[in-house]
Every structure is written in structure tokens, then in C-alpha cells.
Amino acid sequence: MPALETTAEARRSMEICNACRYCEGFCAVFPAMELRRAFSDGDLNYLANLCHGCRGCFYACQYAPPHEFGINLPKILSELRAETYVEYAWPRPMGALFRRNGTVVSLVTAGGIALVLLLATWLQTPGVLFESHLGAGAFYRIIPQWAMTGVALATFFYAVLAIGIGAVRFWRDTGGGKATGVRALAKAASDALTLRNLGGGGHGCNDRDESFSQARRLHHHCMFYGFLLCLASTTSAAIYDHFLHRAAPYPFFSLPVLLGTAGGVGMVIGTFGLIWLKVVGDPEPTARKLWGGEYALLAQLFLAALTGLLLLALRDSSAMGVLLAVHLGVILSFFVTMPYSKFVHGIYRSAALLRNAQERQVAARADYGGH
Ligand code: SF4
Ligand code: SF4
Numbered sequence: 001m002p003a004l005e006t007t008a009e010a011r012r013s014m015e016i017c018n019a020c021r022y023c024e025g026f027c028a029v030f031p032a033m034e035l036r037r038a039f040s041d042g043d044l045n046y047l048a049n050l051c052h053g054c055r056g057c058f059y060a061c062q063y064a065p066p067h068e069f070g071i072n073l074p075k076i077l078s079e080l081r082a083e084t085y086v087e088y089a090w091p092r093p094m095g096a097l098f099r100r101n102g103t104v105v106s107l108v109t110a111g112g113i114a115l116v117l118l119l120a121t122w123l124q125t126p127g128v129l130f131e132s133h134l135g136a137g138a139f140y141r142i143i144p145q146w147a148m149t150g151v152a153l154a155t156f157f158y159a160v161l162a163i164g165i166g167a168v169r170f171w172r173d174t175g176g177g178k179a180t181g182v183r184a185l186a187k188a189a190s191d192a193l194t195l196r197n198l199g200g201g202g203h204g205c206n207d208r209d210e211s212f213s214q215a216r217r218l219h220h221h222c223m224f225y226g227f228l229l230c231l232a233s234t235t236s237a238a239i240y241d242h243f244l245h246r247a248a249p250y251p252f253f254s255l256p257v258l259l260g261t262a263g264g265v266g267m268v269i270g271t272f273g274l275i276w277l278k279v280v281g282d283p284e285p286t287a288r289k290l291w292g293g294e295y296a297l298l299a300q301l302f303l304a305a306l307t308g309l310l311l312l313a314l315r316d317s318s319a320m321g322v323l324l325a326v327h328l329g330v331i332l333s334f335f336v337t338m339p340y341s342k343f344v345h346g347i348y349r350s351a352a353l354l355r356n357a358q359e360r361q362v363a364a365r366a367d368y369g370g371h
Contacts, residue, residue: 226266
């Protein structure tokens with residue numbers, strides 16, 4: 001469905017929901033919807049990113065297919081969310097290139113691995129990948145430190161810049177206020193970090209069908225907090241290297257390795273669980289055309305964690321060189337695709353939760369003033 005048709009269908013659905021209001025206690029989307037009589041494009045983009053795709057409203061809806069109204073909010077809001085990733089992307093043509101990006105992400109991942117393998121054989125000697133390297137600085141005998149650090153920093157800061165510009169565009173377009181109070185920030189952070197809108201008030205969401213479970217929320221937590229632990233591991237390794245002058249690889253009982261191991265295990269469990277839930281789940285409340293991009297991101301994160309753990313386990317063997325190159329290639333492709341893949345849903349959803357906390361405060365004040 002082209003972007004204009006997606007927006008028109010989301011608007012039609014919201015207008016029917018706003019008249020019905022049966023689902024108003026389900027999540028943050030319905031109270032936010034009820035604050036509006038008409039829906040601008042920015043409003044719809046905000047509501048689409050506020051939706052966590054829990055599917056509760058689909059199984060509860062008396063107007064869901066085969067009813068002639070054909071209301072399927074999780075599906076249409078996920079399609080609209082994907083359009084926002086393209087609309088607010090920087091630079092915009094890159095967003096369009098990565099639209100429904102399963103194939104592109106796979107190609108970039110393969111390209112990233114090939115590039116690091118080539119770098120290793122070009123900058124060092126061809127046989128270096130297949131030899132054992134032991135002791136401090138072993139990784140730099142495969143890829144020189146300047147190349148590893150330079151490429152990592154360039155791609156990381158590019159990703160941060162592109163995502164930051166996208167987030168500002170989203171914030172402006174969806175009517176986010178200039179000043180944000182501490183209470184609104186704390187509420188949004190708590191909603192984002194606990195995935196409150198996937199909790200269903202304690203009974204969970206409709207992961208697979210109309211039954212309720214916490215599986216999706218728990219696996220997402222494993223993946224997200226695992227990812228944060230891996231970031232902390234990389235940061236501590238950089239501090240060890242640049243400030244304590246201790247080159248990798250580090251012993252198992254060191255901060256970078258302990259954080260990385262815990263994070264890697266969390267990411268493997270989380271991403272595998274989310275892939276499994278997609279495979280066994282009811283496809284009806286989902287947008288099949290987005291599956292490629294969603295599987296691609298999960299596969300990328302799964303591979304990043306798995307190759308990191310394998311590298312730790314086999315770093316004293318002759319497999320270390322190839323494993324390091326593959327691991328770095330996956331990480332490189334992850335950074336390059338990050339601003340255009342489904343990864344940005346975390347940023348836009350957090351911004352939507354902040355916008356929601358702001359407008360609930362304003363509505364509460366107006367309510368209080370009216371009494
Ligand atoms: S999803 Fe269906 S039941 Fe729920 S508010 Fe919308 S129209 Fe009503
Ligand atoms: S799918 Fe869940 S989060 Fe999205 S609108 Fe429906 S009830 Fe709300």
C-alpha cells in the first residue's frame with residue numbers, strides 16, 4: 001500500500017475507533033486518540049509510533065475482518081510506522097533505499113563481512129586470518145588498531161548523527177513541545193524501559209493468538225538489556241585500551257568480557273525468542289510486507305551476539321582470525337543500516353512516549369482547572 005493510502009487507511013481506522021472507544025483502556029494510543037477530533041498526518045505518525053503492536057485491539061474488535069469496516073489497527077499502524085522511518089530518515093533517499101529493507105540489510109551485512117576479510121588480507125599478510133594469535137594485541141594482528149578504531153568511530157558517529165536528525169524531524173512534525181519537564185521525562189523513560197504497553201496491565205499481550213502471555217515483552221527485555229550490556233562492554237574495553245593501556249583480548253574475569261558475555265547471551269536468547277514468536281504467531285494482525293526488514297534486523301543482532309560469543313570461546317585457536325573478521329563485519333553493517341532499519345523504532349517510540357507524557361500532563365492540568 002503506497003504511503004498516501006496507508007495514511008488514509010490509518011485515518012479512517014482512527015476515526016472509527018474514536019467513535020467506538022471500546023478499547024480505550026488497552027494502551028496509550030486510545031487515550032491519546034480521544035484528545036483529538038481530527039487527525040493530521042503528524043498526529044497519525046505519532047499515534048503509529050505510540051502503538052507497541054500488542055494486538056489486543058485486533059482480537060477485541062467487533063469491526064475486525066470479516067466485518068465490512070475491516071479494522072486491523074496493529075497492521076495498519078505498523079505499516080504507517082515503517083513509512084515514518086522512511087519519511088524522517090536522513091538523508092531521505094537512504095530511507096527510500098532501505099524501505100522494506102530485508103534484502104538490502106542482508107546485502108550490506110554480506111558486504112561488511114567481505115570488506116573486513118579483505119581489509120585483513122590486504123593490510124596484513126593473506127595467511128594472517130588462519131594462524132593462532134595469542135596475548136595482548138592479538139586482535140590487532142588481524143586488523144590494525146587504526147583501521148579498527150577509525151572505521152568503528154566513523155560508522156558509529158554517522159549512525160548517531162543520522163538517527164538524531166531523524167528523531168528531531170519526528171519530534172517537530174508530531175508537535176512535540178520545546179520544554180520537557182522532569183516528570184514527563186521520567187514517565188516516558190519508565191514506560192519505554194518497562195515496555196508498559198506490552199504488559200496488558202499484568203496479563204501480557206497477544207504474542208501468538210488471542211491468548212495472553214509475557215513472552216514477547218520478556219524476550220524484548222533480554223535483547224534490549226543485552227544490547228546495553230554489550231555497549232557497556234565495548235565502552236569499558238575502550239577505556240582499558242586508551243586510558244589503562246591494556247590491549248584486548250582480556251581475561252574472562254575482566255569487566256569488558258563479563259559485560260559482553262552477559263549481554264551476548266541476553267541478545268541471543270532475546271532475538272531467537274522474538275524470531276520464534278514471529279514464526280509461530282498469527283500473521284493476520286501483522287503487515288507481511290514488513291517481515292523481511294524485521295527478520296533482517298533480528299538476524300543481524302543474533303549474528304552479532306553469536307559471533308561475539310564464539311570469538312570469546314575460540315579466541316586462542318586458529319579460528320580466531322576469521323571469527324573476528326566476520327564479527328566486525330556484522331557490527332559494521334549493523335551501524336551502517338541502523339538509521340534506516342527497524343532499529344529506529346526504539347528512538348521514535350521513546351519520543352512518542354515522551355510526547356504522550358507531555359500531553360497527558362497538559363490534559364490533566366486542564367481537567368483539574370475545569371473542576
Ligand atoms: S479497535 Fe475496534 S473495538 Fe477497538 S476502539 Fe477501534 S473500532 Fe472499537
Ligand atoms: S495493537 Fe496494542 S498497542 Fe497498538 S493500538 Fe492496539 S492495543 Fe494499542
